[in-house]
Amino acid sequence: MFGKPPKVYAGAEGVRVLVPIRGYLTPGESLVESLRRLSATDVFRDLARELEVWPPNSCISNIERVVLHWLIYETRAKAVLEIGSFFAGTTLFLSTSTLGAGSGRVHTIDPYGQYRVPYILRTWPAALQAMTTYWPKFACEFLVPNAHLPEFDVILIDGDHGYPSVLHDLFASYANARHGGFLVVDNAEQHQVLDGCRDFAMLNPGVEIARLAITGTDSQGRYVFEIDDALNRIDTSTAFVVIRKPRQIFLNHNVLGFQLNDFAGMVVRKVQVSVRNETARSIVMGGKLHLRALDRDANLSPKAYDLGQDFSVIVPPGRTVAQLTTTRLNLPSDAGALRRFVEMDLFTSAPGDRLLIDRVRIDGLDVKPGRNFPSV
Numbered sequence: 001m002f003g004k005p006p007k008v009y010a011g012a013e014g015v016r017v018l019v020p021i022r023g024y025l026t027p028g029e030s031l032v033e034s035l036r037r038l039s040a041t042d043v044f045r046d047l048a049r050e051l052e053v054w055p056p057n058s059c060i061s062n063i064e065r066v067v068l069h070w071l072i073y074e075t076r077a078k079a080v081l082e083i084g085s086f087f088a089g090t091t092l093f094l095s096t097s098t099l100g101a102g103s104g105r106v107h108t109i110d111p112y113g114q115y116r117v118p119y120i121l122r123t124w125p126a127a128l129q130a131m132t133t134y135w136p137k138f139a140c141e142f143l144v145p146n147a148h149l150p151e152f153d154v155i156l157i158d159g160d161h162g163y164p165s166v167l168h169d170l171f172a173s174y175a176n177a178r179h180g181g182f183l184v185v186d187n188a189e190q191h192q193v194l195d196g197c198r199d200f201a202m203l204n205p206g207v208e209i210a211r212l213a214i215t216g217t218d219s220q221g222r223y224v225f226e227i228d229d230a231l232n233r234i235d236t237s238t239a240f241v242v243i244r245k246p247r248q249i250f251l252n253h254n255v256l257g258f259q260l261n262d263f264a265g266m267v268v269r270k271v272q273v274s275v276r277n278e279t280a281r282s283i284v285m286g287g288k289l290h291l292r293a294l295d296r297d298a299n300l301s302p303k304a305y306d307l308g309q310d311f312s313v314i315v316p317p318g319r320t321v322a323q324l325t326t327t328r329l330n331l332p333s334d335a336g337a338l339r340r341f342v343e344m345d346l347f348t349s350a351p352g353d354r355l356l357i358d359r360v361r362i363d364g365l366d367v368k369p370g371r372n373f374p375s376v
């Protein structure tokens, strides 16, 4: 399901061909600026016109479809996710666009669509069916940490619009998005959706936000819209938010957790954290390193052997490689442990301090925030 996409091609039988849009992500330009520049072009306006009536069952605005198309082309998307399939109208669009942009897969999830979506997909051109997968799951079932999901280039968040779900979908999508990838959040004219976006942005320094709000129509019936980064305005008929995940990993006062699962050894020999301090003053990076093991009788008494090591490193302006020392798991033998993992938490010690993480290595293995499975 997550493997290599089949070899299909744009222009395959029955597949609509959409004009390619790329080349509008200029380094140094903000997302709002890029979107403003793009939306002033003829190619944007013409495609928006074409998408006013296609696909018929898509529940998002044609403007949002053009933006998704652009992001899919710009990222040459290999993996796209839609949370909330409904009648798969937007799914058809995402798949058509992804096929045109190269060779990617589209996953669409909806816990209530099992008696609808598979049958709709079967009416599609074969090439699109082959690269699209429907999952009858809630977002919280699909975006679980150890599901071996691909890193998504573009994720459309359009499931449950209550604040707790929106916040979950944002955090879980973010964790599963490629660095430099995009989240698009529909219905940002709704309070709970916008509140979710605002709180998510507050807790994730380094993300870039753009809000596109439809404010009316012109004399030819085309949508008039505004683009900004305001996440406190509910005065429009419909709006959506685009979030760019930064290429780098930022570290601030919130803990960033790294977990190396199925760790083979009993000792961590070397941990290297390479960070950049872009400010003019020193910043203190704090951390905690654990080696944990769960006993074989974990089902009876889940005992975690925990050899915590606290550390703090002063990071002067510029680049620093902090090297941490050996920690040993206090177990009588290898055989005693059912499951072992190394956990490391990193944070800056003062609110407002921010570091850029270049690389984290545990015993020679590169690890990213979240769970890492070296054996898979």
Ligand SMILES: C[S@@+](CC[C@H](N)C(=O)[O-])C[C@H]1O[C@@H](n2cnc3c(N)ncnc32)[C@H](O)[C@@H]1O
Pocket: 057, 058, 059, 060, 082, 083, 084, 085, 086, 087, 088, 089, 090, 091, 109, 110, 111, 112, 113, 137, 138, 139, 140, 158, 159, 160, 165
């Ligand atoms: C607004 S519709 C989606 C519209 C669709 N994306 C489109 O553009 O045509 C919302 C869908 O989200 C689904 N949904 C509700 N809760 C969900 C959840 N927790 N995870 C995923 N999908 C959910 C609903 O069943 C519904 O079909």
